[in-house]
Amino acid sequence: MRNLIRRNTVAGFVAAATLATMAVGLEAQGVKISDPTSVVMIVNRDSNDIAFMDIKTHKMVGSVFLGNNVNPHMVMMSPDGRYVVTGGTRANKAYIIDTKTLQLVKVIPVDIAPEHLAFSPDSRWYYQGNPDGDSISVIDMQSLSKIKTIPGFVEPLNVTFLPDGSKAYIGNYGAHWVGVVDVRRHELIKKIQIAEVPGVAKLDPAKYLGEIHGINIAMPSPDGKYLYAADGTLGIVGVIDPREDKVIKHIRVGKDPWRIYMGHDGKYAITPNNGDETISIIDLKTNSVAATLEAGPNMTGVNFAAGKAFVISSTSGFVYVYDMNSLKPAGRIKMGTNIQLETATTDTKEEKMYLAESTNHEILIIDAKTNAVERVGNVGLFPWGTHIMDSKDNYCH
Amino acid sequence: MKVRRVKCEDRRRWKVSGLFALLCTLHFTLCTSPTSAQGIRDRIRGDRDKTTSVNEAQASELTLTITQVEVRPIQVWVRTAGTGEGQVLRAFVPNDDARFIKPDQRVRAFPPEHRSSMFQARVTQVTPGPERAQVIVTLVAPGLKGSSRYVLEIVTEHGDLLSVPNEAIIETGDKRVVYVQGSDGSYAPRDVELGVQGELFTEVVKGLMPGEQVVTFGSFFIDADHKLKGL
Numbered sequence: 001m002r003n004l005i006r007r008n009t010v011a012g013f014v015a016a017a018t019l020a021t022m023a024v025g026l027e028a029q030g031v032k033i034s035d036p037t038s039v040v041m042i043v044n045r046d047s048n049d050i051a052f053m054d055i056k057t058h059k060m061v062g063s064v065f066l067g068n069n070v071n072p073h074m075v076m077m078s079p080d081g082r083y084v085v086t087g088g089t090r091a092n093k094a095y096i097i098d099t100k101t102l103q104l105v106k107v108i109p110v111d112i113a114p115e116h117l118a119f120s121p122d123s124r125w126y127y128q129g130n131p132d133g134d135s136i137s138v139i140d141m142q143s144l145s146k147i148k149t150i151p152g153f154v155e156p157l158n159v160t161f162l163p164d165g166s167k168a169y170i171g172n173y174g175a176h177w178v179g180v181v182d183v184r185r186h187e188l189i190k191k192i193q194i195a196e197v198p199g200v201a202k203l204d205p206a207k208y209l210g211e212i213h214g215i216n217i218a219m220p221s222p223d224g225k226y227l228y229a230a231d232g233t234l235g236i237v238g239v240i241d242p243r244e245d246k247v248i249k250h251i252r253v254g255k256d257p258w259r260i261y262m263g264h265d266g267k268y269a270i271t272p273n274n275g276d277e278t279i280s281i282i283d284l285k286t287n288s289v290a291a292t293l294e295a296g297p298n299m300t301g302v303n304f305a306a307g308k309a310f311v312i313s314s315t316s317g318f319v320y321v322y323d324m325n326s327l328k329p330a331g332r333i334k335m336g337t338n339i340q341l342e343t344a345t346t347d348t349k350e351e352k353m354y355l356a357e358s359t360n361h362e363i364l365i366i367d368a369k370t371n372a373v374e375r376v377g378n379v380g381l382f383p384w385g386t387h388i389m390d391s392k393d394n395y396c397h
Numbered sequence: 398m399k400v401r402r403v404k405c406e407d408r409r410r411w412k413v414s415g416l417f418a419l420l421c422t423l424h425f426t427l428c429t430s431p432t433s434a435q436g437i438r439d440r441i442r443g444d445r446d447k448t449t450s451v452n453e454a455q456a457s458e459l460t461l462t463i464t465q466v467e468v469r470p471i472q473v474w475v476r477t478a479g480t481g482e483g484q485v486l487r488a489f490v491p492n493d494d495a496r497f498i499k500p501d502q503r504v505r506a507f508p509p510e511h512r513s514s515m516f517q518a519r520v521t522q523v524t525p526g527p528e529r530a531q532v533i534v535t536l537v538a539p540g541l542k543g544s545s546r547y548v549l550e551i552v553t554e555h556g557d558l559l560s561v562p563n564e565a566i567i568e569t570g571d572k573r574v575v576y577v578q579g580s581d582g583s584y585a586p587r588d589v590e591l592g593v594q595g596e597l598f599t600e601v602v603k604g605l606m607p608g609e610q611v612v613t614f615g616s617f618f619i620d621a622d623h624k625l626k627g628l
Contacts, residue, residue, distance in 0.1 A: 035503075037503060079505075080472055080552070080596065080597070081503070082470070082472075122596065122597075123596065123597060124597060140462055140613070140614060141597070142462075142464055142562035142564065142598070142613055143462045143463060143464035143562070143614075145462060147462050147614055148460050163507075163512040163513055186460075220513040221513065222511045222513050222514040223511050223512060223513065224511070224512030224513040262513075264514070265541070265542060266511055266514070266541070348516075348517040349537055349538045350538045351538075390505070390515060390517045392514070392515075
């Protein structure tokens with residue numbers, strides 16, 4: 001009997017200890033974000049961290065410090081929601097954060113000055129562009145290791161994958177061609193020349209080829225049938241057929257288009273043209289310019305919501321608004337004076353936009369219907385960009 | 398003189414031919430007698446290593462990648478077709494898959510005509526049926542105008558399980574094999590028993606311990622080398 005009591009007491013202690021361990025375990029696990037779609041990610045360039053803001057309450061959930069002199073450039077969440085990644089431009093490293101616990105789980109050396117990045121649709125591969133290294137680093141998200149560096153690019157900025165994940169397209173800002181990468185072999189298999197450089201360039205290459213504003217991104221149309229690549233120096237948009245990887249049409253737009261942004265309904269796309277401070281609205285059905293409208297200086301991004309397009313003019317402190325049904329200007333929103341606007345993301349309900357403003361270290365939340373602005377301060381130093389999982393407007397500058 | 402020399406050479410030729418015939422006979426005997434042939438081969442080769450080794454240059458060429466066996470969350474994306482009006486879509490899923498579908502789970506919805514556009518959605522209701530369950534999914538925002546059909550990917554969580562990357566697993570007949578890295582850097586095959594197969598990782602029920610390192614990218618080449626050696 002005494003033995004039985006002893007056994008029961010021991011069993012009780014064991015059970016209590018197990019429960020206590022489990023409780024401590026859960027606490028130690030420290031789940032900070034249970035739903036990856038519930039947060040806005042903010043890249044803070046000068047405080048070297050990624051901050052997380054709750055979409056509903058607009059309160060900061062937490063932040064992950066990456067290290068001194070990292071200068072994160074762009075942030076993105078993996079399609080499975082498990083990881084948040086960023087490239088540290090000054091550190092030449094890629095950083096992988098566990099979304100649930102907000103723990104920095106891996107730091108991977110990549111090539112020089114990593115900036116923009118993309119995930120393959122199945123979450124398997126993370127392609128990190130290294131503009132100063134003229135390469136793409138391929139990171140395997142199963143082993144969380146770099147498996148390859150693909151060389152041969154010229155200032156590669158943005159990476160886009162085909163919906164089936166078979167090929168990736170790389171915009172070369174220092175050249176006039178789009179690189180096609182076979183995702184099975186992670187090899188550059190083709191260079192698609194967007195257009196011929198004018199003959200005059202050959203006479204004075206230093207003048208005409210020294211400061212190339214080439215291709216920022218090859219953006220797939222919403223139906224996935226074509227890719228559109230704007231070339232800044234040439235002032236055109238090349239339409240690429242990904243079945244043959246050939247340019248099938250050129251569309252002349254304004255001067256020095258920064259890049260192309262796709263409307264969510266698949267009808268129109270917009271190029272902000274910083275050379276003449278206009279925007280070109282491209283009809284995706286006819287592949288022609290449907291409207292050219294006045295805009296502001298130094299445009300860094302375009303967001304779409306509530307049937308409108310919001311064009312960010314970084315140095316003027318204005319966001320220019322356009323009605324995408326009538327294709328006419330719909331006013332502009334003054335965000336402040338002597339401020340620097342960066343880039344924005346749109347929530348998945350397409351109701352609000354989250355715009356990074358680096359001068360006052362704040363996020364400006366724009367209501368797409370009313371154009372009202374809410375300010376959230378102290379998000380970190382020099383917020384550079386924002387990102388929401390599954391948003392259709394996730395981009396960087 | 399000339400003739401004699403020819404004869405002499407002929408004799409030599411005959412001698413060489415005789416030796417060649419003897420060697421052929423010996424070779425034939427050895428080859429047709431597997432036991433003794435294997436014995437000779439074993440004596441020549443000594444104790445054969447049952448593992449495969451890869452030097453640094455080869456590993457780089459093969460982009461050989463090693464991943465740790467560990468407990469990680471496994472996601473299965475249940476794919477189905479959904480139809481409906483407005484933001485509410487209805488889909489049917491076999492009961493086997495429906496076991497893991499619960500309200501509020503994340504759904505990725507793609508209109509077939511807009512392959513690059515993904516619309517976020519949530520599971521709002523699951524009604525079991527005799528063979529299939531009816532799953533109601535609600536789009537977070539209005540979907541594509543004029544589109545009533547969507548390809549749905551329902552993101553189901555199966556919990557934290559001991560797992561390896563899908564790519565590490567090689568199917569040979571009825572067996573499932575992974576290549577495990579030894580302490581000396583060599584690779585040896587190991588039979589494994591598998592459980593839930595997720596999008597990126599598969600549960601390992603038997604055959605591996607947490608902390609062991611398995612080959613993922615490049616496992617096919619290790620396997621090929623292993624088979625070439627006849628191990």
